[in-house]
Amino acid sequence: MIEIRWHGRGGQGAVTASQVTAEAAIIEGKYAQAFPEFGAERRGAPVKAYTRIDEKPIYIRSPIVEPDIVVILDPSLLVSEPVLDGLKKNGWVIINSKKPVDEIRKTLGRSDVKIARVDADTIALQILKVPIVNTAMLGVLVKATQIVSLDSIIDAVSRRFSERIAKLNIEVVKKAYEEAEVSG
Amino acid sequence: MVKRTSLSSNYAVAYAVKMADVDVIAAYPITPQTHIVEKLSEFIANGELDAEMIHVESEHSAMSATIGASAAGARVFTATASQGLELMHEILHIASGMRLPIVMAVASRALSPPINIWSDYSDIMNARDTGWIIYIVSSAQEAFDTIIQAYKLAENKEVLLPVMVAFDGFVLSHTFEAVDLPEEEEVRRFIPKQVTWYTLDPENPMTLGPLGPPEWYYEFKYQQVVALNKALEIAKQVDDEYGKVFGRKYGLVEPYRLDDAEIAIVAYGALASTAKAAVDEARKNGVKVGLLRLRLFRPSPVEEIAKYLENVKAVGVMDRAISFGAPYGGPVFADIMEALYMKGVDTLLSSFILGIGGRPMYLHDVLTVINKVKEIAESGRRTIETYYIGVRE
Amino acid sequence: MAKSSRYVPPPSTGWRKLPIGAVIPWPGNSEEYKTGSWRTLRPVIDQERCIRCAICWMYCPDAAIIELKQEYTTKAGRKYDKTYVVNYDYCKGCGICANECPVKAIKMEPEVK
Numbered sequence: 077m078i079e080i081r082w083h084g085r086g087g088q089g090a091v092t093a094s095q096v097t098a099e100a101a102i103i104e105g106k107y108a109q110a111f112p113e114f115g116a117e118r119r120g121a122p123v124k125a126y127t128r129i130d131e132k133p134i135y136i137r138s139p140i141v142e143p144d145i146v147v148i149l150d151p152s153l154l155v156s157e158p159v160l161d162g163l164k165k166n167g168w169v170i171i172n173s174k175k176p177v178d179e180i181r182k183t184l185g186r187s188d189v190k191i192a193r194v195d196a197d198t199i200a201l202q203i204l205k206v207p208i209v210n211t212a213m214l215g216v217l218v219k220a221t222q223i224v225s226l227d228s229i230i231d232a233v234s235r236r237f238s239e240r241i242a243k244l245n246i247e248v249v250k251k252a253y254e255e256a257e258v259s260g
Numbered sequence: 261m262v263k264r265t266s267l268s269s270n271y272a273v274a275y276a277v278k279m280a281d282v283d284v285i286a287a288y289p290i291t292p293q294t295h296i297v298e299k300l301s302e303f304i305a306n307g308e309l310d311a312e313m314i315h316v317e318s319e320h321s322a323m324s325a326t327i328g329a330s331a332a333g334a335r336v337f338t339a340t341a342s343q344g345l346e347l348m349h350e351i352l353h354i355a356s357g358m359r360l361p362i363v364m365a366v367a368s369r370a371l372s373p374p375i376n377i378w379s380d381y382s383d384i385m386n387a388r389d390t391g392w393i394i395y396i397v398s399s400a401q402e403a404f405d406t407i408i409q410a411y412k413l414a415e416n417k418e419v420l421l422p423v424m425v426a427f428d429g430f431v432l433s434h435t436f437e438a439v440d441l442p443e444e445e446e447v448r449r450f451i452p453k454q455v456t457w458y459t460l461d462p463e464n465p466m467t468l469g470p471l472g473p474p475e476w477y478y479e480f481k482y483q484q485v486v487a488l489n490k491a492l493e494i495a496k497q498v499d500d501e502y503g504k505v506f507g508r509k510y511g512l513v514e515p516y517r518l519d520d521a522e523i524a525i526v527a528y529g530a531l532a533s534t535a536k537a538a539v540d541e542a543r544k545n546g547v548k549v550g551l552l553r554l555r556l557f558r559p560s561p562v563e564e565i566a567k568y569l570e571n572v573k574a575v576g577v578m579d580r581a582i583s584f585g586a587p588y589g590g591p592v593f594a595d596i597m598e599a600l601y602m603k604g605v606d607t608l609l610s611s612f613i614l615g616i617g618g619r620p621m622y623l624h625d626v627l628t629v630i631n632k633v634k635e636i637a638e639s640g641r642r643t644i645e646t647y648y649i650g651v652r653e
Numbered sequence: 654m655a656k657s658s659r660y661v662p663p664p665s666t667g668w669r670k671l672p673i674g675a676v677i678p679w680p681g682n683s684e685e686y687k688t689g690s691w692r693t694l695r696p697v698i699d700q701e702r703c704i705r706c707a708i709c710w711m712y713c714p715d716a717a718i719i720e721l722k723q724e725y726t727t728k729a730g731r732k733y734d735k736t737y738v739v740n741y742d743y744c745k746g747c748g749i750c751a752n753e754c755p756v757k758a759i760k761m762e763p764e765v766k
Contacts, residue, residue: 099266102438114430135536138622359674458676467677479668480675
């Protein structure tokens with residue numbers, strides 16, 4: 077089972093990204109679960125969301141405490157939130173950042189994790205004209221971890237949004253996929 | 261053709277209600293149920309569902325309007341949670357007493373105070389004696405399937421009782437997972453619209469909801485007793501028929517790895533799902549434990565409870581609600597104890613409370629319960645303590 | 654269960670024979686239930702004073718004022734084409750008619766003199 081924990085701020089689309097990833101896994105015939113950190117949603121406040129993916133039915137329904145992957149939609153959360161809590165050894169940090177991977181690694185202070193990053197802000201602003209970075213992060217996530225294929229993510233994005241919005245977001249996913257810097 | 265998609269339990273319920281082709285929906289928004297009626301409003305606005313959405317001013321009115329519409333022969337739906345279900349309480353009795361086949365979804369949530377929007381089953385437990393049929397489901401797929409089954413059961417001429425389909429607020433209501441959606445036509449063939457109950461009709465006037473003085477009242481209550489007992493049998497039939505048509509059936513209780521189990525745990529809702537993972541984990545460590553998931557809470561499936569638990573040395577019942585001042589343990593614990601005692605099953609029972617007010621229920625919490633039940637089985641001694649798992653000293 | 658209108662199940666009827674949900678599917682069977690014996694005072698309409706305004710007919714909570722298509726001529730020669738009478742089978746003697754009558758044409762008289 078692969079467990080992903082998403083960290084973002086209300087309005088960045090972490091919850092949607094967690095759901096699109098689950099949908100992509102379901103498209104591939106896998107089992108998946110996506111759920112938010114439960115409570116009231118507030119724009120700008122730190123939020124968490126979770127995705128589980130497995131080849132067999134998933135019974136466990138508690139929040140993820142030892143993720144295989146953390147996806148960080150907002151680099152400022154690195155300092156304000158315990159985003160790396162419980163992240164497994166050799167796990168992935170997928171982060172929205174303008175800084176190169178080496179510099180990010182120094183900030184994280186962990187040598188036992190893999191890192192992938194993209195400048196999701198710039199891509200989102202360029203294509204969507206709004207700083208909603210979730211779909212850019214999906215591009216990096218699949219490139220680095222291959223938990224689902226790029227095609228499945230694109231399929232899931234097109235199911236999730238209206239045609240016009242989906243088209244733009246697919247562009248975002250592809251661009252982030254191309255531009256992602258992955259350090260295994 | 262079956263369409264596999266990802267849906268939360270809230271959305272799964274909305275799809276089921278749409279496919280059931282309901283005529284009238286009356287609801288008042290409350291977290292964590294609101295998504296259901298939002299989605300249904302969307303279906304109506306899109307023209308995908310031809311139904312009347314009545315926006316009422318309270319849950320008391322929601323159930324009242326639902327009763328009115330049902331009494332006029334409409335297929336109806338409403339949804340609520342927590343304080344909403346409490347405010348409805350008076351009218352719940354009227355729905356069952358008037359024998360109206362209303363279906364309601366409840367995204368179970370704790371009761372105030374302190375204000376808490378998260379999940380437990382205090383609301384559902386308070387509805388125990390309202391004369392409603394009450395299911396507690398464990399996944400989004402089961403939420404979908406059970407809503408369809410609920411209409412079939414409620415509208416059965418031998419039953420004619422309202423049905424509540426409950427599931428954990430947030431833990432299920434807001435969790436997206438795979439759901440297989442059947443063809444709408446197939447669902448509509450399974451639950452054809454036939455008005456099987458007494459309705460208001462100017463051509464054929466009758467009185468609904470009259471006074472029932474002492475000479476008459478008792479007989480009508482006894483009819484409800486008989487109908488609710490009958491519902492046990494019909495619920496099984498409906499589940500079997502559903503299984504034949506749609507390929508999924510659940511039973512009134514669901515046994516998990518109980519065949520060779522020496523000890524057992526009992527759970528309901530989302531916790532029963534996590535408990536399966538815990539049973540798998542414990543078995544890896546050589547603990548012969550099984551799980552009995554309660555799916556039908558009312559009427560109580562006594563025969564099944566006794567059948568699956570008769571050979572285990574000890575049973576731990578996990579409750580998601582507190583029964584304040586009860587002789588022993590949680591509300592479902594009392595049911596299990598009663599069922600086993602009356603069926604002559606002698607086993608070491610213990611009661612566990614957890615997941616109150618949305619407190620997360622981790623795998624290790626269930627493993628703690630399993631270990632305690634194992635200890636009790638090994639000691640061979642009866643315990644009268646109720647274990648409040650995870651409460652801080 | 655389909656019984657003709659105004660059927661009233663006998664007091665010995667068991668639960669199996671009663672319609673579920675306490676529904677009364679026999680419209681008008683309340684007419685079989687005479688409430689006239691509840692009265693201690695009975696309204697008596699003075700046809701001479703009555704001006705046929707129908708206020709008593711509207712106010713009666715038991716629909717126990719009956720409008721008859723029956724002509725009446727007062728001693729003073731005033732002609733009416735309607736007459737109002739009390740249905741003593743159902744009148745409970747509440748006195749609302751007497752209270753509402755604008756010309757005081759209805760008197761409440763003791764049932765037992």
